[in-house]
Amino acid sequence: MADKVSDSGWREAPKLRDMTEFRFSASTCQVEGELVPVAEINLSPQDGVYFEHHVMLWKDQTVPLSSLRTAGGMKRTLGGMPHIVTVANGPGRIAFSHNHPGELVVLPLHPGMELDVREHAFLLASHSIQYSFVRIKGLANVLHGGSGMWMDRFITAGYPGLLMLHGAGDVLERTLRPGEKILVEPGGFLYKDSSVQMQAMQLPVKIGMMRHIYMAEMTGPGRVGIQSMYVHHHAGE
Amino acid sequence: MNQYTCPYCRQPSDPSNPTCPLCGAPVDIRATVSDSGWVEQPAIRDMARLQFGQSHVQITGTRVPTAEFTLAPQDWIYFSHHVLLWSEPQVQMQTMKLKGGWNRVMAGMPLYMLQAQGPGHIALSDNHAGEIVALPLHHGQSMWVKEHRFLTSTGNVTYDWDSNHVWFTTGTGDDKEWHYPMGQYGDTFTASGGPGLLLLHSPGNAFIRDLQHGQSLLVQPSSLLYKDISVRMHLHLEYPRNHGFAFWSGNLDYRQIWVRLHGPGRVAVTSVFQPAEECEPITDFSYNTTSHRW
Numbered sequence: 178m179a180d181k182v183s184d185s186g187w188r189e190a191p192k193l194r195d196m197t198e199f200r201f202s203a204s205t206c207q208v209e210g211e212l213v214p215v216a217e218i219n220l221s222p223q224d225g226v227y228f229e230h231h232v233m234l235w236k237d238q239t240v241p242l243s244s245l246r247t248a249g250g251m252k253r254t255l256g257g258m259p260h261i262v263t264v265a266n267g268p269g270r271i272a273f274s275h276n277h278p279g280e281l282v283v284l285p286l287h288p289g290m291e292l293d294v295r296e297h298a299f300l301l302a303s304h305s306i307q308y309s310f311v312r313i314k315g316l317a318n319v320l321h322g323g324s325g326m327w328m329d330r331f332i333t334a335g336y337p338g339l340l341m342l343h344g345a346g347d348v349l350e351r352t353l354r355p356g357e358k359i360l361v362e363p364g365g366f367l368y369k370d371s372s373v374q375m376q377a378m379q380l381p382v383k384i385g386m387m388r389h390i391y392m393a394e395m396t397g398p399g400r401v402g403i404q405s406m407y408v409h410h411h412a413g414e
Numbered sequence: 415m416n417q418y419t420c421p422y423c424r425q426p427s428d429p430s431n432p433t434c435p436l437c438g439a440p441v442d443i444r445a446t447v448s449d450s451g452w453v454e455q456p457a458i459r460d461m462a463r464l465q466f467g468q469s470h471v472q473i474t475g476t477r478v479p480t481a482e483f484t485l486a487p488q489d490w491i492y493f494s495h496h497v498l499l500w501s502e503p504q505v506q507m508q509t510m511k512l513k514g515g516w517n518r519v520m521a522g523m524p525l526y527m528l529q530a531q532g533p534g535h536i537a538l539s540d541n542h543a544g545e546i547v548a549l550p551l552h553h554g555q556s557m558w559v560k561e562h563r564f565l566t567s568t569g570n571v572t573y574d575w576d577s578n579h580v581w582f583t584t585g586t587g588d589d590k591e592w593h594y595p596m597g598q599y600g601d602t603f604t605a606s607g608g609p610g611l612l613l614l615h616s617p618g619n620a621f622i623r624d625l626q627h628g629q630s631l632l633v634q635p636s637s638l639l640y641k642d643i644s645v646r647m648h649l650h651l652e653y654p655r656n657h658g659f660a661f662w663s664g665n666l667d668y669r670q671i672w673v674r675l676h677g678p679g680r681v682a683v684t685s686v687f688q689p690a691e692e693c694e695p696i697t698d699f700s701y702n703t704t705s706h707r708w
Contacts (some may be wrong), residue, residue: 181461183474183482185502185535189460212477212543278477278543289707337590345477346543361500364541380474382509384526405499405539406478 183349185212190348190402199283201339206283214281215274216300216341220267225304227264228295232273232300232343240269245308262308273300275343279406281366284343286333291371294329296406297366298342306331306338313375329387330371342368346406353397360392364407369397421445422455422622424680425550425609435503436550436611438473443663446627448621455620455682457545464548466568466611479546480539481565481613485532492573493566494524497538498616505534529569538566540615544686549612549640551605559640560595563684566640571610574602580635580649582703584694586633595649595671596635602643603647614640618686625677632672637687642679650674651696651705667694674704 178396193208200206200240208214215234218226236242243264243362286292286306293311302308311328331340343344344367353359353373357381369375378394395401420427423437433440438458446454458473468486473479480499483491492510503505510527530536549557551571567573578600584591603612615640625631625645632650641647652670675681 181474183461183472184463184484185482185537187474187482187537189474282476346539346541347475347480349474349480358503359500360503362498365499365539379505382507382528384509384528390495390498390528392498403500404478405475405480406541406543407499 185351186414187349187351187403190280190344190350193281193283201285202305204303206339206341208281210274211280212278213274213276214279214282215272217270217272218265219270220265220302222268225264225266226263226271226301227304227308228273228301229297229299230261230263232275233263233265234272234274236265236271240265240267240271240360252305264304266304273341275300275345277345277406279343279345279404280348282289282344282348283404284340284342284368286331286338286340288333288335288337290333292368292370293373293375294342294368295332295366296327297330298344299329299331300341300343302331302340303338305336306333306340337399342402344404346404348402348404350400350402352400353395355398357397359395359401361395361401361403362407363391363393365394365403365405366393366401367404368400368402369395370401373397373401375400415453421453423548423550424620425552433459433462434461437548438464444564452621452683455545455547455616455622457619458548464550464611466550466609470615471611472573473546474537475539477543478539478541479544480537481546482532482535482537484535485530487531487533490569491536491566492527492528492529492532492569493538494564494593495526495528495558496524497540499537499539500530501530501536501541502534505536506531527573538615542615542617543691544615544617544684545620547614547616547639547682549614551603551610551612553605553608556602556643557612557640558645559601559603559612559614560636560638561599561601562693563616563639564601564603564615565614565615567603568610570605570607571612572604575599576602578647579700579702580647581652582649582696582699583669584697586697590663590697595674596638596694607660616684616686618684620682620684621694622680624680625675626676629677631675631681633675633681633683634687635671635673637683637685638673638675639682639684641675641681644677645679645681646676647673647702649703651699651703653705 374396418429420434422439469489650672
């Protein structure tokens with residue numbers, strides 16, 4: 178499959194063909210459908226995945242579920258984020274999907290990696306990946322940054338893991354050099370390496386009385402992933 | 415001399431490229447034409463480039479495609495601020511105020527547009543699954559576009575808007591409600607001072623048809639994407655025959671709302687539309703409305 182890179186350096190996430198199958202740990206994942214794709218996991222007995230409960234499409238009766246409480250419960254709840262994620266353990270089959278057109282982004286994480294993901298874009302992660310979150314600091318970010326108050330942070334310690342995201346629309350990735358900047362519509366932000374700095378930036382243009390446009394200024398080094406379908410959060414009073 | 419004319423954008427084009435350099439339509443495919451004469455607009459291929467002025471735009475993605483512009487210093491584009499996806503910091507942006515502000519606000523249309531001037535890269539996308547439709551316009555050519563379908567245009571394409579004159583009301587007195595089945599206003603774009611490029615977002619697949627002089631057609635009002643300004647339109651109401659299942663309700667309640675298009679000219683529709691809801695009796699309608707009772 179050709180590596181598709183636009184003139185300005187954005188690389189398209191590879192389109193997963195219908196029924197594509199790949200392995201992680203001792204388990205397999207098969208991707209079904211192309212418009213609103215489904216990730217069907219065949220978990221081996223020693224493996225597990227965790228996810229937000231609303232993305233579970235179906236599962237074998239025998240697959241046990243458990244809850245995993247995250248830190249910062251009340252604050253996350255007030256921010257519209259779940260403070261409990263659900264864990265499914267093998268053996269058995271379980272399937273996940275979001276409910277809007279887009280594509281699944283498969284991000285194998287090597288030991289020692291840190292990745293920040295916009296809220297609610299996370300579909301599932303293998304149990305070897307540590308899950309935390311970053312509260313986006315600064316009032317300007319809270320009010321005007323479309324990525325809201327929280328970003329999920331995924332860290333691999335000693336073992337590799339698999340992280341799957343759902344990008345709305347098409348997903349593009351670009352690698353920023355140290356100090357290189359790009360302005361991204363906050364609603365279009367999908368993920369970034371934790372080394373990439375992100376802050377809300379007011380553009381020097383007005384779109385009405387006291388209304389400005391805000392973009393997310395991303396500063397390298399590291400990868401930035403965006404999605405082409407988004408809820409825009411440009412205007413702030 | 416190049417005799418090839420792109421069947422989709424109708425402009426002289428180059429058949430040696432895999433895609434039309436003006437509208438991005440694939441050159442090496444056979445046209446898909448329905449029995450009734452609708453031509454399916456082929457999606458612009460991923461990574462296809464369209465040339466305009468000294469600049470070009472590259473279409474990336476296929477589900478919710480992005481229009482990524484490489485702007486030369488002398489070129490600029492304008493667009494509604496909510497379609498801006500990303501931009502390089504050196505791209506100069508400023509607001510472009512539009513006439514008739516109050517009416518635009520009341521109709522739910524953007525009050526301002528943004529201008530982006532090269533040099534630099536900037537990318538735009540609508541936030542719905544669909545296709546980008548590219549309409550290259552030759553000098554002086556105008557195109558009518560349904561509201562909220564506009565994505566962006568080159569700076570030499572002028573923008574105007576006017577009432578569609580397609581409306582009806584339900585209820586009376588304090589309960590009177592106005593309905594605009596294809597939106598209250600439509601956009602008109604005209605290339606001036608040279609060829610221009612207009613990009614639209616079609617929320618589904620797009621289909622084109624050429625109406626002959628005197629030929630007319632009924633389409634779902636919200637499915638209309640664009641049309642030549644020579645094509646006239648008005649509201650058409652159709653009342654299906656009442657077979658007695660709803661004898662307690664007047665047959666005025668059961669109607670189909672169409673927009674009737676009159677040729678000559680090209681029209682385009684999209685496969686995603688919002689059917690008209692509710693069935694209260696219509697109490698008034700735009701002046702040139704026609705109706706048919708089966």
